[in-house]
Amino acid sequence: MEQPLHDEYAAQSTKQQHRQLTAHQETEVHFQKCYGVMGELFEAHNYLRDLVPATGFKFLDLGCAPGGFSSYLLEDPRCHLGFGVTLPSTLGGFPMRLRSPNFLLQQGDLFELGPADLVAKEVHICICDAQYMRNEVAWDERYTGVRCRSKQHGVWALLLKQFWLGLSRLAAGGMLIFRFGWRDGPPEDLATVWYKKCTLRLFSLLQDLFTQVKDVKSDYFNALQSSFYVCCSGFDRRRFEDREVAKLFGNTFNYLVTTRISDANQLEVLQQVDSIRSAEVDEQISQMLDRIEKLRLIHEQSRRWHQKCESSRMGYGGFETPKQAEAVERPKEPKDRTRQIVAELLKKNAAKTR
Template sequence: MSTDFRSLLINSGCSDLDRLTQLKRKGQRTPAIQQYFRTQREVADNADMDLSERWLKKMKKIMGQIDDHVQWCVPFSGRPFRFLDLGCCPGGFSTYILKKNKQSTGVGISLDPADGGHPYLIEQSLRDRHTIIFADLTLFQLGPQMMSSPFFNFRTLPEDLTTRQFDLALLDAHHLRTQPGSSSDLLAISQIVVALSSIKFGATVVMKLAHPESWYTVRMLFFLDVLSSSLTVHKPYAMHRVQGTFYAIAKGVGGKSEKQRFLSHNFLPEFQKLWVELRSANGVGRSLVPKDLNFIISDEQVEGYALRLAELCGPVWKLQSAALEKLYTEQGI
């Protein structure tokens, strides 16, 4: 589907996607570019405290850009505001929110540093309004029924995360490259189940995604579009310019009665069942395939979303293309 859908988008006028596709192919054939990205991954996988502190500052800036872009997903002080930050550490997103809104309180969930997660670097003066939970998101009980396994020690989702008290949910966790590839899919679905269980109806959801033309991201954007009153995207220049990653910002998720029903009675139960399926296979798990998300939109229906996708994500392809061209020039290519 991915190649055919990409061709459909390009043939319908997505010139920036066409340009990006050509640039990626050029990069795949160029050893210097491949080495550049390998070095970037190695640095990220072995981050020291100094790099973690720089990430916090950059992520704080990115959250400010996201907030400005949608005017606003974080209100100024004046009323209580509750947020959930998945993949919280080192804490840049939470830091921005806590500093902007002095009445805000938040919960962050992040992998324990002892298990390979980032350090918790939110400054002491903000921590009385912020709770950090060190946990593997994929090991919460996220199915429709309690699950037992000889391979894993599952834990119950904290009560704070089951009472629909959050005005904003940030889905920004990423899996470790040292883990199996299938764990990336499991983490993505785990984040969605936690967020859909935790947010108020009408909340804002900020979700990190990658490659808008991919079968998974098309379905996630459609899912957010259906549930929200408005959907936009933002690709930060500072950390994501040459990567395929970007953020989708959905406001008013489950706000209207019919969207509330879709969230509670359709999407959440289906994602919970999918979490169980991905957790199966004798503890090994499996990767997502397109038909897993047919409850959102099927392959046959995706073509009808092409124009909307191009409208949403044209700027994402344009920025990445320009950044790759600049990188290639700097590398003498």
């Protein structure tokens, strides 16, 4: 009678160990990915030589765990201090790998924090790359915070909340770095139309608040996905305050997480930005999105080509077709390798003495 209970306990223990191993692997992969992406962003911007104060910089990393972005920045000799905010691992967040005396970690749910709750003060670089944890299978069951009506609206709510928090601490002339997940669906799809409208409004606002808005599509990480990174430099702090953009972000966030309507595509996000939009800027944004999609397709085609070549080599002994494999006569291994080596050495010595 005790055997089934023992088997059940052993199965649960094995399952728990497997999940812990999977979570550890996910954490390591995510850390290395973020570290590598930050290196690409620095390279694309001439290592921030003209974008950070000569006297050094401070940064704020929202959704910082496991610490890849922050680790890269802290290794820069110009970095004085870093701040990070992350969801505790006990509540579903990634474990934090980074430990540094120059890094102050604040644990909390970004959905529940306000600007006044941040430990960070004025910073020169703000990173917004938090993940909507409802999408993460390995962590989701431990997350008990704010829930949105759908994944799509949760992602937008989290992005705008990060802007609300981060820009409230960004110094004049500062830099904003964030990851944006572009949805490139059929043009007649209502969800795609809604997403495109929100995207045009968001990037129009960023174009208005920053001197430069530059997209960076990684060649190594998420190359097959439609997401990409955006670096906004030259923050106009006065314009941000005069136009009450923090209030706009806050109101839009609250609207997304509290409004209940039958058709989610009718939600109005950043509608007030329409007053500063222009056809020229909309066209620039559309061209950027098209360029990102073309890069994704190029990476996808390249990956398929390499996989096809690899499959061919595996299937025909290193050749793309069976005929090629049969046409080439492979050299036979000598029965006595030692004799062959000695013979070659004697032959070389004889040639030298001539």
